[in-house]
Amino acid sequence: xxxxxxxxxxxxxxxxxxxxISKELIKDLAEVAMITPSCGNKQPWRFVFVYDTEELKKLFxxxxxxxxxxxxxxxxxxxxxxxxxxxxxxxxxxxxFDTGMATAFIILRATELGLVAHPIAGxxxxxxxxxxxxPKKMRLITLVVIGKxxxxxxxxxxxxxxxxxxxxxxRKSVNEFIYINNVEEQFE
Ligand SMILES: Cc1cc2nc3c(=O)[nH]c(=O)nc-3n(C[C@H](O)[C@H](O)[C@H](O)COP(=O)(O)O)c2cc1C
Numbered sequence: 001x002x003x004x005x006x007x008x009x010x011x012x013x014x015x016x017x018x019x020x021i022s023k024e025l026i027k028d029l030a031e032v033a034m035i036t037p038s039c040g041n042k043q044p045w046r047f048v049f050v051y052d053t054e055e056l057k058k059l060f061x062x063x064x065x066x067x068x069x070x071x072x073x074x075x076x077x078x079x080x081x082x083x084x085x086x087x088x089x090x091x092x093x094x095x096x097f098d099t100g101m102a103t104a105f106i107i108l109r110a111t112e113l114g115l116v117a118h119p120i121a122g123x124x125x126x127x128x129x130x131x132x133x134x135p136k137k138m139r140l141i142t143l144v145v146i147g148k149x150x151x152x153x154x155x156x157x158x159x160x161x162x163x164x165x166x167x168x169x170x171r172k173s174v175n176e177f178i179y180i181n182n183v184e185e186q187f188e
């Protein structure tokens with residue numbers, strides 16, 4: 001599969017069935033994070049791979065109401081970092097950018113392997129950090145939900161989420177975010 005094919009295949013699916021989690025899978029995903037570029041090669045990202053059933057149940061208590069579908073996850077990857085872990089050039093703090101890139105690489109590799117890798121922001125950060133043992137001063141940026149996609153729609157989904165299982169939510173057209181030479185000239 002080409003990179004572009006993998007990018008197109010990736011979807012934030014919410015109807016999941018269990019998938020076996022192995023140390024080999026975790027190593028595979030960790031390796032793509034390892035070779036992600038970062039400012040000054042600071043590698044600010046940290047990941048905690050959670051697949052123990054009891055630990056997962058604890059994490060499920062942190063989910064926001066709209067994220068009940070996450071309870072079908074086979075693994076959750078907690079993505080965390082701190083501003084001091086990366087370049088800070090004036091007001092430009094690169095830890096979120098670089099950690100986001102490493103997370104995107106993990107998501108794409110998981111997609112290539114036939115998995116769903118769905119990042120979420122809808123969780124209680126302080127509680128989730130306590131459960132995972134993440135230091136207070138660090139940000140738990142996202143939880144990446146890992147599972148296998150099923151065509152059978154999860155009944156806990158809202159109507160718009162059910163629609164999202166069938167078709168990708170609409171996107172801006174490229175001329176709303178692409179400029180050529182300077183921001184006065186749009187792409188098309
Ligand atoms: C940072 C981030 C946070 C998100 N948080 C949630 C969330 O809490 N719950 C959820 O169901 N989806 C969440 N999503 C998934 C988006 O809703 C989804 O990516 C978007 O609707 C586009 O759909 P697509 O990824 O299938 O193209 C999140 C995505 C990102 C990147």
